[in-house]
Amino acid sequence: MATWGCRVFPWLRLLCPQLDQTGQHLFCVCGTRVNIFDVASGAVLRSLEQEDQEDITAFDLSPDDKVLVTASRALLLAQWAWREGSVTRLWKAIHTAPVATMAFDPTSTLLATGGCDGAVRVWDVVQSYGTHHFRGSPGVVHLVAFHPDPTRLLLFSSATDTSVRVWSLQERSCLAVLTAHYSAITSLTFSADGHTMLSSGRDKICVVWDLRSLQATRTVPVFESVEAAVLLPEEPAPELGVKSTGLHFLTAGDQGALRVWEAASGRCVHAQQRLPGPGRELTHCALARAASLLLSVTADHNLLLYDARSLRLQKQVLDVRFLGPEDSHVVVASNSPCLKVFDLQTSACQILHGHTDIVLALDVFRKGRLFASCAKDQSIRVWRMNKAGEVACVAQGSGHTHSVGTICCSRLKETFLVTGSQDCTVKLWPLPEALLSKGTGPEGGSVLLQAQATQRCHNKDINSVAVAPNDKLLATGSQDRTAKLWALPQCQLLGTFSGHRRGLWCVQFSPMDQVLATASADGTIKLWALQDFSCLKTFEGHDASVLKVAFVSRGTQLLSSGSDGLLKLWTIKNNECVRTLDAHEDKVWGLHCSRLDDRALTGASDSRVVLWKDVTEAEQAEEQAKREEQVVKQQELDNLLHEKRYLRALGLAISLDRPHTVLTVIQAIRRDPESCEKLETTVLQLRRDQKEALLRFCVTWNTNSRHCHEAQAVLGVLLRHEAPDELLAYDGVRASLEGLLPYTERHFQRLSRTLQAATFLDFLWHNMKLPTLPAAPTAL
Numbered sequence: 001m002a003t004w005g006c007r008v009f010p011w012l013r014l015l016c017p018q019l020d021q022t023g024q025h026l027f028c029v030c031g032t033r034v035n036i037f038d039v040a041s042g043a044v045l046r047s048l049e050q051e052d053q054e055d056i057t058a059f060d061l062s063p064d065d066k067v068l069v070t071a072s073r074a075l076l077l078a079q080w081a082w083r084e085g086s087v088t089r090l091w092k093a094i095h096t097a098p099v100a101t102m103a104f105d106p107t108s109t110l111l112a113t114g115g116c117d118g119a120v121r122v123w124d125v126v127q128s129y130g131t132h133h134f135r136g137s138p139g140v141v142h143l144v145a146f147h148p149d150p151t152r153l154l155l156f157s158s159a160t161d162t163s164v165r166v167w168s169l170q171e172r173s174c175l176a177v178l179t180a181h182y183s184a185i186t187s188l189t190f191s192a193d194g195h196t197m198l199s200s201g202r203d204k205i206c207v208v209w210d211l212r213s214l215q216a217t218r219t220v221p222v223f224e225s226v227e228a229a230v231l232l233p234e235e236p237a238p239e240l241g242v243k244s245t246g247l248h249f250l251t252a253g254d255q256g257a258l259r260v261w262e263a264a265s266g267r268c269v270h271a272q273q274r275l276p277g278p279g280r281e282l283t284h285c286a287l288a289r290a291a292s293l294l295l296s297v298t299a300d301h302n303l304l305l306y307d308a309r310s311l312r313l314q315k316q317v318l319d320v321r322f323l324g325p326e327d328s329h330v331v332v333a334s335n336s337p338c339l340k341v342f343d344l345q346t347s348a349c350q351i352l353h354g355h356t357d358i359v360l361a362l363d364v365f366r367k368g369r370l371f372a373s374c375a376k377d378q379s380i381r382v383w384r385m386n387k388a389g390e391v392a393c394v395a396q397g398s399g400h401t402h403s404v405g406t407i408c409c410s411r412l413k414e415t416f417l418v419t420g421s422q423d424c425t426v427k428l429w430p431l432p433e434a435l436l437s438k439g440t441g442p443e444g445g446s447v448l449l450q451a452q453a454t455q456r457c458h459n460k461d462i463n464s465v466a467v468a469p470n471d472k473l474l475a476t477g478s479q480d481r482t483a484k485l486w487a488l489p490q491c492q493l494l495g496t497f498s499g500h501r502r503g504l505w506c507v508q509f510s511p512m513d514q515v516l517a518t519a520s521a522d523g524t525i526k527l528w529a530l531q532d533f534s535c536l537k538t539f540e541g542h543d544a545s546v547l548k549v550a551f552v553s554r555g556t557q558l559l560s561s562g563s564d565g566l567l568k569l570w571t572i573k574n575n576e577c578v579r580t581l582d583a584h585e586d587k588v589w590g591l592h593c594s595r596l597d598d599r600a601l602t603g604a605s606d607s608r609v610v611l612w613k614d615v616t617e618a619e620q621a622e623e624q625a626k627r628e629e630q631v632v633k634q635q636e637l638d639n640l641l642h643e644k645r646y647l648r649a650l651g652l653a654i655s656l657d658r659p660h661t662v663l664t665v666i667q668a669i670r671r672d673p674e675s676c677e678k679l680e681t682t683v684l685q686l687r688r689d690q691k692e693a694l695l696r697f698c699v700t701w702n703t704n705s706r707h708c709h710e711a712q713a714v715l716g717v718l719l720r721h722e723a724p725d726e727l728l729a730y731d732g733v734r735a736s737l738e739g740l741l742p743y744t745e746r747h748f749q750r751l752s753r754t755l756q757a758a759t760f761l762d763f764l765w766h767n768m769k770l771p772t773l774p775a776a777p778t779a780l
Contacts, residue, residue, distance in 0.1 A: 021288060021291070023290065024038065024040070024291070025065075026039050026303070029059060031055055032050070032054060033048060033049045034056060035047050051078075057072065062108035064108045071099035078090050094130065095115035095116075096117040097116035100142050101143055102114070106146065110122055110169075112155055113144070118135065118136075118139060118140070120155070137165060138161045139159050140160055141157050141159045142158065144156070154211075163179045166178065180199070181199065181201040181203050184202050185201045186201055187227075189229060189230055191247065196247065199229075200226040200228065205220065205221050205226075218266065220261055222253070222268075225253050228285045230249060230287045242269065250285070252283075253281070255274055257273065259271040283299055284296065287308060292308045294306040302351060320601045321590075322593075322599070324369065325369065328389075329344065330601060334603075337375065338359075340352070350389075350391055357376035357403075358376045365409045370384050371385075378398055379397065380396065380398070381395065382417070394446055396446050400419065401421075403422050406464050407419045410467055416452075418467060420457075420463070420464070422461045424457065424458050424461065426476060426491065427451040428452045429449045434447060459478075460478050460480040462477070463505050466509055477506060481498070481500050481504065482496050482497060483504055485516070501522040502522040503521050504518050506548050508551060512554055513555055515530065517551065517558060520545070522545075525546055525549055538575075539577070541570075542562040545587075549561075550600075553597060554597070555572075556573065557571055558570040569581070584602065584604040586604050589603060630656070637652050641664075647685050647686075649665050654686075663697070663707060669682060691722075692730045695715075695730060695732075699711075
């Protein structure tokens with residue numbers, strides 16, 4: 001395993017998400033970007049970010065679904081053709097403080113913006129100019145809305161004074177100030193005929209307004225702080241308790257349940273069942289009438305999509321573990337009492353309720369359908385997924401006196417659980433036979449688990465527990481800087497692993513060898529022998545705490561994650577870090593590998609879950625194909641040189657992007673008896689991009705005195721036949737000249753010195769006076 005590719009699931013930092021009219025696309029703000037999701041698959045189709053890269057403070061989608069406008073903290077408004085992902089217009093908001101809200105009129109022509117400076121501005125997005133500027137609202141304007149009848153030309157706004165102002169675009173003045181609320185107004189919504197407006201507030205009331213007389217006709221106490229209200233279509237909906245065609249509305253607030261109210265009588269005709277625990281409060285809801293979908297948002301950033309006629313849940317877009325017999329699902333524990341189970345194929349999500357405080361750890365049994373969770377509420381729960389992918393709690397237990405921070409399932413069979421807690425103890429929980437029998441679990445609810453053994457293992461918090469592949473050994477890691485080995489099921493101490501300088505975050509058994517891996521806050525990973533408790537290897541490379549470690553590639557490699565946001569892949573044999581993976585911006589607390597070791601899952605404090613895939617085989621196949629292609633091209637190049645087809649040979653060598661191969665072709669041309677003419681003819685027939693590549697190669701050749709002659713020959717051809725303007729237009733020519741000049745000067749200096757030496761040698765030769773040799777004696 002050498003290389004991993006990733007798929008990122010960014011969780012949503014929400015700013016009033018919106019649905020388009022068809023209910024097919026969901027728009028959510030995530031910091032500096034607007035993410036566009038496909039509702040059917042949950043996939044991110046596009047991510048839009050303004051040039052200023054500042055946080056987005058408000059956005060709105062036009063009623064015709066064609067235009068998206070965003071506002072940033074830099075006081076810039078951007079108009080997007082969102083399907084293409086391009087900005088069509090960018091202009092200053094003119095507000096003196098960030099834009100807090102915006103809304104389109106029904107014709108998708110006018111855009112109203114409300115600012116933190118108390119001003120309301122109206123823009124014509126078609127003609128691209130500002131039409132109105134209304135002042136008079138005290139404090140931040142957090143709501144703006146146009147009247148649904150475009151001929152009325154009315155704009156409604158609400159600020160921190162708990163009143164609603166009605167502005168006439170025709171008269172450019174404030175027509176009325178509607179007062180009935182005693183706390184911040186959270187939403188304004190209108191009936192289809194435009195005669196009625198509903199306002200909701202945190203003062204636990206909703207007010208029905210007659211827009212013809214601009215008077216309140218009904219005040220409905222709803223007994224909760226309302227964050228959003230929606231007027232329902234005036235048609236019967238028996239499943240919602242709507243039996244007549246009168247005015248009905250739906251509220252979302254701090255009780256965490258959607259409720260339907262009859263405006264005429266002021267009574268609640270339908271209410272969802274409220275689930276226990278924190279983070280269930282609803283912060284927003286919106287209705288897509290054409291698609292009959294209702295979107296609601298919870299305080300812990302879950303997006304829930306309901307059928308508007310029945311309030312049946314349609315979609316939920318939102319330590320990590322693979323789940324299912326074929327690792328088809330992912331279960332996620334976030335900073336919430338709820339668990340989230342994602343289908344990797346469809347991105348559909350189930351939210352599992354049960355814990356009453358933050359879930360801290362997860363683990364999955366061998367077959368993949370049964371998994372366990374532990375939480376700050378000092379309890380553990382066992383969950384089962386059926387063949388349809390639905391998950392339910394089948395068992396629960398409690399007994400620890402502090403938060404349960406780590407949990408591990410048995411490896412051979414689904415027989416027991418082990419938990420570790422801040423109370424410094426480890427508990428062994430056997431699973432009852434009734435739970436292990438085939439089926440969906442007991443009819444009467446979840447089974448109550450009882451601890452079989454309890455052992456005080458360390459003097460400080462226990463951060464990690466691991467069960468050996470044979471279910472006979474248990475390893476524990478603690479903040480006391482030690483790991484310990486225990487015999488199961490009696491929890492007898494066998495030995496202690498000492499050597500880390502700081503607390504341990506993770507312990508893990510090797511699937512193949514009698515080896516234990518430990519990850520520590522001292523930034524190191526250590527491998528220990530189970531027989532004599534000695535340290536075999538130490539891996540150093542993380543700049544901060546190592547939080548998780550896992551064996552991969554049949555126990556030959558390690559995959560680690562740290563608080564530096566990095567994943568590192570290590571080869572155990574040579575202690576080498578072969579790859580560093582960077583996809584997170586904060587501590588990576590969750591790491592889990594699939595059964596086949598072909599995928600890995602990570603979750604971090606940056607609210608991202610990343611799915612990694614082992615692409616080693618694909619890369620090796622690609623490399624093999626490249627090598628075979630190189631061999632074929634090299635043979636073709638040799639044939640072309642043999643046939644003296646220099647132009648095609650040079651073009652082929654340049655396409656290989658290998659300077660040495662191109663140099664070989666140039667040298668072959670220069671060995672030809674008519675080298676000057678053929679080099680000139682060949683170089684000039686090249687395309688411009690090939691000449692640019694050749695010039696870059698010349699920079700490399702020119703640095704070596706053995707190859708500088710070929711570089712200078714090519715430069716000579718280009719300088720003699722290319723106009724200076726054409727040469728300066730070459731891509732990267734300035735950098736090439738900067739690399740050529742110093743070495744060229746050095747070569748000419750060397751040639752000058754050689755010429756001077758040759759001239760002096762010639763002078764000496766011509767001025768030498770050789771003595772006259774004596775004549776040879778004549779033989780008699």
